[in-house]
Amino acid sequence: MRFLTNLLLIVVIAVAIFVLVVLPWPALIVLVALLALWMAFTRTGRQAWSVTKVGVATIPQRLGSSSVIIVGIAGVVGVLVALLAMAEGFRQTLAQTGDADTAIIMRGGATAELNSGVSRDDATLIAQLPGILKDAEGKPIASPELVVVANIPKKTSATDANVEIRGVGAQAFALRPNVKITSGKRFGEGLRELIVGKGALAQFAGLDPGSTINLGNQQWTITGVFESGDAHESELWGDVEVVSATYRRQGYQSVTARLTSPEALDQLKAGIAADPRLKVDAKTTSDYYSAQSENLTRVIKVMGMIIGVIMGIGAVFGALNTMYAAVATRAREIATMRAIGFRGLPVVVSVLLETMLLALAGGLLGAFVAWLIFNNYTVSTLGQNFSQVVFAFKVSPALVWSGLKWALAIGFIGGLFPAMRAARLPVTTALREL
């Protein structure tokens, strides 16, 4: 019998956690409302309410041990939310880069611009393909680009980091209207001048407007700062012809072009296929940049889950300890209530609710601390082009919600077993104790 109930408990836990995982937040509100209705309108519900009130009212007397649940769960949720916020920030930065209206054309098989190569002749051919939007003067809005990497020290560690320098064509600003110069001016055509992205300016040393940096034995002047709200902010931009000459490149790496409409990509692809001279692939820039975040995002998420599970197990034991102790100290009181006619279910519900309330408080605390410390915390890491991508942690409401789910799951497991013990206490022995 005892074995069977324990088995049942484990099944209940598994089902509850599964429900919690798939549950969207509106469903939880419905669930809470149902619970409130039950408590207000049924006899056992009212009993449960009054037992819970007593339990919650005694929390201040057990502040030390109750804080174990709160802080333990806050630790789990805080670490989890911070790690997921890192993955989310990286994903968002790259997902915001590019859109469905622009296409990037690279050599077939190339996974990143750095690996690609497009000759000057090909670039001219590509710009004339169908599906590419033309400006008022009839020139195609396409920019042949070259990405190279420069060694520039990081501000935090003072060691050299690979910073991306993007040589762009004359149409680059028409192509990416979200790029805005916030201070200074654009680089001059044919000059050794660069503009620096807001993110790169913040992360790397010596890039303030007016200063000069040394690239390939030549002095380059920083003329301005730009803002784009995406991964381009980690880069420095200059004239593609000058960058290409400095790095002794014969051609470009990619051509980015504005399409007449998102559907024009097929037209463009057909144009490429029809020209035997072109061995290139086209994809939308949003596809290209989104794919870049997949690997790192997955690694961080998996790591976050593993760490979360191990820490969660630790927190469950902490909660079990606390609630068993709480039930033990209230054994007499619970037995008294049982003796005067309270049923088992209200006792179970009250202990469970009490634990989950504490867990919820812990989850909120953890998520709040993670938000306080890490929201918009800016870091950089190596991206696909073997160069630094600057991004900020993003603590989004969805992440907070998933952190709270973890907290509630831990509270549920940590509360269920002590709740069952409380309900099973033999009334006579419990009354005689102490």
Next chain:
Amino acid sequence: MKYFHLIWAALFRRKTRTIFTLLSVLAAFLLFGMLDAVRSAFNAPPSAAGVSRLVVSSRISIIQPLPQSLLTRIQALPGVKDVAYANWFGGYYQEPKNQNLMFQIAVDPNYLDAYPELVLPADQRKAFNETRTGAILGEAAAKALNLKIGDKIPIKGAIFTNKASGDTTWTFDIVGIFKAAEDKQRGQENQMLFRWDYFDEGRTFGNGTIGWYIARVNDPNDSDKVAAAIDALSANSDHETKTQTEQAFQLAFVKQLGDIGLIVGAIMAAVFFTLILLTGNTMAQAVRERIPELAVLKTIGFSNKSVLGLVLAEAILLIVLGGVLGLLLAQVLLPAVNAGSGGRMNFPPIGGSTWTLGIALMLGIGLVVGVLPALRGMRLRIVDALAGR
């Protein structure tokens, strides 16, 4: 030591509570062991070979090629034992996602001499020298991709076009499989080495240039001097070099990934803070319950100091017991994670430094959580405690 029995009995006075606490401690130190492995996997192990090898790359940036003509000039420098060179290939076998399982490098004949930690049987080495299209793989890569000696494999390159095939596909014959000499170097088994001459003749551009040189020095103490001499060779030319020890090179690379040490440190701080609170509460509870017993101990002649010692020892024993079990579990789990990932991850086994740090942490945390309850036990007055006041 003679009180060990007493401490043990006190510890397991409330079995459930102690076991739950032990499991929490275990979880914390399991995490510590695994995260420390992650940290050391990213921080390349300091090795004598890493200090005696210099990496010579372009000062402009790592992706910029260097002329082959530097080879003889570097070789001629005093203090240089031998020089090898290599070029990044950057391709994948079958699917793009296999990119991280096996990366390819074109190497010159001397390369394996510069890396004595890559162990290749003599007959396979001979076959590699005799087969122009030959390639050798690390054992981990071979296992992950299910490849063996004798296989003919196409590699889809991302950068270099092959004259023979007209696109970026290159075909290689696997002639050997090498192993890392030590377990902690298993990360190096994720590469495929192939011959630079085959590569250079086959590619359509960049011929005669190389990615980087590896120069071995006679005396590691001279590394800085030799590095400066190498850089002086190309000073003010259009291909200036940057020479650093392999160790410094790898460290700089890891730093670019991000501050792994800081992330691991922050997580562990959160974990241990929680742990201290949790076990501290357990110990406080345990002592509170036993106040009459402690008073009895004092009555029969235990001094204040020995009561303090007993309670402290109990706290330390609790943490050390859970901590050692946790680290042992991590030690068992890590090889399983390595095996389960099919070569994608290669965490080094938990070493002496992790154990030392771990045990120091256990003792420290034990002291912190034990000190308040122990002081309480020491200060209690027999009369009050026995009377239940």
